[in-house]
Amino acid sequence: MLNTIAITLAAIMIPTSPVNAMMPESTLSICEPTAYIQQERTATGIIHTPNGSEVNVLYPSDEVTDSTLDFYTHYFDGSGGGYSGDYTNINGETVTLKDKNIRRIGDPTTRYNGIAFAFYMYWEIDYPLDYERVACEIRDISPYLNDHSYEIVDEPKANDIVCYYSDEGILTAGVILEVAESEAGNPSGKEPFVKQLSKLKVLTKWDRFGVYEHRGDYSPYLSNFATEYVTTSVSVGVQYLRRHTHSYTQKYVADGDKYHKAYCKCGDYSVNPHIWIRGSNRQKYCEYCFYRTSGFPFLTDTLNLDYNDVDYKSLHKN
Ligand SMILES: [Zn+2]
Numbered sequence: 022m023l024n025t026i027a028i029t030l031a032a033i034m035i036p037t038s039p040v041n042a043m044m045p046e047s048t049l050s051i052c053e054p055t056a057y058i059q060q061e062r063t064a065t066g067i068i069h070t071p072n073g074s075e076v077n078v079l080y081p082s083d084e085v086t087d088s089t090l091d092f093y094t095h096y097f098d099g100s101g102g103g104y105s106g107d108y109t110n111i112n113g114e115t116v117t118l119k120d121k122n123i124r125r126i127g128d129p130t131t132r133y134n135g136i137a138f139a140f141y142m143y144w145e146i147d148y149p150l151d152y153e154r155v156a157c158e159i160r161d162i163s164p165y166l167n168d169h170s171y172e173i174v175d176e177p178k179a180n181d182i183v184c185y186y187s188d189e190g191i192l193t194a195g196v197i198l199e200v201a202e203s204e205a206g207n208p209s210g211k212e213p214f215v216k217q218l219s220k221l222k223v224l225t226k227w228d229r230f231g232v233y234e235h236r237g238d239y240s241p242y243l244s245n246f247a248t249e250y251v252t253t254s255v256s257v258g259v260q261y262l263r264r265h266t267h268s269y270t271q272k273y274v275a276d277g278d279k280y281h282k283a284y285c286k287c288g289d290y291s292v293n294p295h296i297w298i299r300g301s302n303r304q305k306y307c308e309y310c311f312y313r314t315s316g317f318p319f320l321t322d323t324l325n326l327d328y329n330d331v332d333y334k335s336l337h338k339n
């Protein structure tokens with residue numbers, strides 16, 4: 022059983038190239054990330070964002086025991102537990118989950134949560150599958166945004182992260198595997214964000230029930246899909262996050278006689294030496310920030326360069 026799951030997941034985990042991500046008008050990104058609240062936990066630790074910031078994590082014990090494993094394993098497939106696997110779709114029709122291409126690919130457990138899976142574990146897991154090594158719980162995703170490891174986008178692509186939000190904060194998160202060209206004809210709700218979710222194939226963890234591969238709108242965190250066993254709060258919006266890699270080519274701002282700051286579009290910067298070239302009047306100036314310096318004959322007064330304007334200053338880090 023475990024081997025089968027491992028092989029299946031390994032096949033799924035092969036990074037997919039981004040598919041066509043052209044989307045209709047922007048609809049989402051309505052929620053601010055907040056801490057993910059749960060009961061007290063037994064141990065804590067630190068991992069790092071892709072850009073190197075510290076993230077506090079918890080190492081919960083597993084509350085899924087041998088006696089409850091079966092219940093959680095089969096809860097959503099309609100073959101056991103207390104749930105038929107049915108939900109009512111936008112047209113008022115009853116739909117059964119097991120007919121909807123929903124697959125559980127991770128065993129039920131409380132040793133990690135959906136946020137940790139999407140932001141950390143999915144990208145760290147070795148082959149063969151080794152949840153044990155990286156299992157943890159992350160409650161607060163702000164380190165990933167504050168250090169620009171991720172940026173918010175409106176139009177999701179493969180390998181982006183989708184975060185499901187309630188009114189109070191983030192509920193779970195997942196990895197986007199594929200994006201269809203158009204919305205599904207039978208979304209599980211009428212809201213624009215639900216319709217947009219219906220274009221996605223995602224991996225998300227459904228609380229202690231495990232990680233599921235499913236269409237984005239076929240999530241128990243959504244209104245007419247929610248069940249008390251998975252969540253007490255309903256998702257009212259989602260946010261799409263994309264890995265951001267700094268590129269210090271957006272703007273160059275002089276920082277004294279020797280250096281300039283090279284900015285990324287996110288506002289981060291690196292400090293680099295000027296690259297001098299000689300102008301026609303025998304002054305030398307920096308090829309990038311246009312800073313001029315004295316030391317040559319025929320110098321004129323310092324030019325009023327635009328690196329002092331408000332727009333540039335606003336980019337400076339605190
Ligand atoms: Zn950047």
Ligand SMILES: [Zn+2]
Nearest residue numbers: 281295307310
């Ligand atoms: Zn310069």
